[in-house]
Amino acid sequence: MAKILCIEDDPTTADYIAKGLGEAGFTVDIAADGRDGLFQASDGSYDAIVLDRMLPGMDGLAVLSALRAAGVVTPVVMLSALASLDERVRGLRAGSDDYLGKPFALAELLARIEAVRRRSQAAAGGDAPVTRLAHGDLEVDLLSRRVTRAGRRIEIQPREFRLLEFLLRHAGQVVTRTMLLEGVWDYHFDPGTNVIDVHVSRLRKKLDDGGAASLLHTVRGAGYRLGEA
Amino acid sequence: MTQNQLDADARSLLVAERETIVEVFNREGVAGAAALIEAELRIPGPLATLITGPSRAPGGQASKPIAGDLPGWPAGLATDDGFHRLELLRVGRTTAEPFLVTTKQLSGGYRLLVGRSLEEQQRLTATLTTSLVAAIGIALALALAISFLLTRTIGSRVQEIADVAGAVSGGDLSRRVDLPALGRGDAFYSLGIALNAMLARIEALLDELRSITDGLAHDLRSPLTRMKARIDRLAISGGDDAAIAAIGVEADALLAMLDISLEISRLEAGIGRDGFRRIDLAELINDMAEMYGPLAEDNGVALTARSDGPVEIMANRQLLLRALANLVDNALRHAPGGGEIMLEAAASSDGARLSVADRGPGIADAMRPEALRRFGRLDAARSKSGAGLGLSLAAAIARLHGGTLTLTGNNPGLRVEIAIPAN
Numbered sequence: 198m199a200k201i202l203c204i205e206d207d208p209t210t211a212d213y214i215a216k217g218l219g220e221a222g223f224t225v226d227i228a229a230d231g232r233d234g235l236f237q238a239s240d241g242s243y244d245a246i247v248l249d250r251m252l253p254g255m256d257g258l259a260v261l262s263a264l265r266a267a268g269v270v271t272p273v274v275m276l277s278a279l280a281s282l283d284e285r286v287r288g289l290r291a292g293s294d295d296y297l298g299k300p301f302a303l304a305e306l307l308a309r310i311e312a313v314r315r316r317s318q319a320a321a322g323g324d325a326p327v328t329r330l331a332h333g334d335l336e337v338d339l340l341s342r343r344v345t346r347a348g349r350r351i352e353i354q355p356r357e358f359r360l361l362e363f364l365l366r367h368a369g370q371v372v373t374r375t376m377l378l379e380g381v382w383d384y385h386f387d388p389g390t391n392v393i394d395v396h397v398s399r400l401r402k403k404l405d406d407g408g409a410a411s412l413l414h415t416v417r418g419a420g421y422r423l424g425e426a
Numbered sequence: 427m428t429q430n431q432l433d434a435d436a437r438s439l440l441v442a443e444r445e446t447i448v449e450v451f452n453r454e455g456v457a458g459a460a461a462l463i464e465a466e467l468r469i470p471g472p473l474a475t476l477i478t479g480p481s482r483a484p485g486g487q488a489s490k491p492i493a494g495d496l497p498g499w500p501a502g503l504a505t506d507d508g509f510h511r512l513e514l515l516r517v518g519r520t521t522a523e524p525f526l527v528t529t530k531q532l533s534g535g536y537r538l539l540v541g542r543s544l545e546e547q548q549r550l551t552a553t554l555t556t557s558l559v560a561a562i563g564i565a566l567a568l569a570l571a572i573s574f575l576l577t578r579t580i581g582s583r584v585q586e587i588a589d590v591a592g593a594v595s596g597g598d599l600s601r602r603v604d605l606p607a608l609g610r611g612d613a614f615y616s617l618g619i620a621l622n623a624m625l626a627r628i629e630a631l632l633d634e635l636r637s638i639t640d641g642l643a644h645d646l647r648s649p650l651t652r653m654k655a656r657i658d659r660l661a662i663s664g665g666d667d668a669a670i671a672a673i674g675v676e677a678d679a680l681l682a683m684l685d686i687s688l689e690i691s692r693l694e695a696g697i698g699r700d701g702f703r704r705i706d707l708a709e710l711i712n713d714m715a716e717m718y719g720p721l722a723e724d725n726g727v728a729l730t731a732r733s734d735g736p737v738e739i740m741a742n743r744q745l746l747l748r749a750l751a752n753l754v755d756n757a758l759r760h761a762p763g764g765g766e767i768m769l770e771a772a773a774s775s776d777g778a779r780l781s782v783a784d785r786g787p788g789i790a791d792a793m794r795p796e797a798l799r800r801f802g803r804l805d806a807a808r809s810k811s812g813a814g815l816g817l818s819l820a821a822a823i824a825r826l827h828g829g830t831l832t833l834t835g836n837n838p839g840l841r842v843e844i845a846i847p848a849n
Contacts, residue, residue: 280685281692282701282744283701300681356716382713382717384717384744384747384751385744386744386747386748386751388717388751388755389682389751389755391721392717392718392720392721395720395721395724396720399720
């Protein structure tokens with residue numbers, strides 16, 4: 198069972214995270230301040246760390262720097278009420294793998310933890326740069342930009358291709374709308390409408406055209422997932 | 427120094443003169459020397475010359491004048507090769523003059539004296555001294571006068587500005603620097619203009635702050651009251667999924683309102699200016715059209731982006747995207763099915779222009795100021811969702827870029843234009 202360390206000083210939030218992650222199948226340890234968190238994280242046995250930026254005593258960014266300086270490569274998702282793009286960039290530069298503004302939906306946190314874990318595993322495995330992505334009978338050639346399903350060629354627009362690539366790289370995982378906005382369109386704000394939904398449903402229509410089994414699923418209250426039903 | 431220079435000149439002339447006579451004396455004897463002296467003295471000048479010969483005078487010195495324009499050997503004057511200053515009365519003059527003389531002992535008991543008048547030299551020195559003193563005097567007087575005038579001018583202008591600043595600090599925000607009193611064109615005028623602009627901005631910001639806190643308090647009250655009502659009912663009637671979900675929706679709406687309001691305040695404070703990069707507005711609106719295209723299509727609205735080539739400007743890309751997203755979102759909300767939304771990017775004489783134009787109901791002239799105000803809503807019933815902050819945020823983003831957001835009619839419809847200056 199995967200182990201998560203949550204470094205968060207507010208008991209209500211820590212509890213909320215622990216319950217949510219627990220229900221998703223993780224074992225969760227909580228540290229209530231920076232120093233304890235650093236101590237616990239240093240033995241390197243966690244699969245991911247959820248780190249609050251505003252901590253009493255040693256603040257989140259300092260904990261992060263210390264962790265990285267100590268050679269701990271555990272993926273970190275940083276949480277902060279400071280959610281502007283500048284602060285996000287600062288958090289990422291300091292060594293976190295993702296940055297989430299408060300308040301956040303648990304589904305969002307879960308999706309991002311999965312994403313950083315997978316990225317960190319891929320990096321550790323030293324995978325060669327991928328030129329082909331596939332799932333089931335769906336094949337995508339990243340160089341020629343050819344998309345085929347069961348051998349049949351599918352015509353898609355450049356942006357739809359980027360969306361498909363993102364979904365494939367996160368195949369089997371929940372991808373939230375915010376992740377898509379950031380990762381595919383480089384929009385760091387919430388447009389407030391269901392703009393993303395329309396793009397996804399068009400892609401889904403193209404992929405499922407011809408009666409093939411649906412690969413792109415909507416996960417209620419969270420986002421989308423490309424994979425088995 | 428001048429004195430030394432003049433002396434040196436006089437001495438070298440004297441030496442030259444003396445040696446000429448000595449040379450003639452050595453060659454042609456006293457007669458030749460005498461003849462030379464006589465010839466020279468025929469031309470009036472600053473020289474005094476005397477050659478004396480042996481005679482039996484008291485003390486045994488050779489003192490019989492042979493040639494020259496001096497009556498006799500000056501008493502006590504030594505015959506060395508050195509230089510002496512003394513008063514001499516030349517033959518035919520009425521007053522004695524100061525001379526620089528040099529003497530030489532000649533063979534055969536003869537003595538030579540050659541002198542040069544210092545009167546001219548002394549006159550020059552006197553004139554110089556007088557001029558110098560006068561010049562210093564005038565300079566001092568001028569300096570005093572100028573510094574007095576300058577202090578008075580600067581002092582009074584600075585005082586005017588200091589008075590205004592003091593009054594504003596004391597609470598009177600309507601005070602401004604009186605520009606005509608400063609006189610056009612100089613640095614103080616510029617300072618006055620800048621200060622007035624700053625004071626106007628402070629006054630505007632404080633007004634805005636007042637209206638925001640009023641507006642925010644008022645607008646947040648409604649969703650909070652609704653939430654409280656639902657929670658109270660839940661406490662009585664127990665858990666009901668729909669009711670709980672409804673509370674969640676109200677909470678989300680509240681958070682969104684707060685976030686955007688905070689964002690606008692940060693923009694007004696200038697945060698975001700350091701994220702400026704060179705961006706192409708034509709590429710930006712194409713991006714936006716691509717993002718909102720499918721949604722517009724589903725709503726039966728044609729969304730197009732138009733530009734004549736790249737339009738480059740220094741700006742914050744994320745903020746401009748946000749502003750445009752708000753405007754396009756508004757247009758989609760209000761534009762009827764079958765209409766069109768046009769995005770345009772163009773260079774202007776002093777920068778660039780972005781615009782979003784729709785064929786919706788538009789906004790009447792009278793309502794436009796209200797539309798731009800934070801939380802300003804045009805439908806009193808607040809029927810359409812949108813928190814009323816979209817246009818206000820877009821306007822704040824325009825202002826952060828040093829630009830403006832204007833609303834005009836699109837005949838029919840609404841055209842929102844963001845103008846951004848080049849620097």
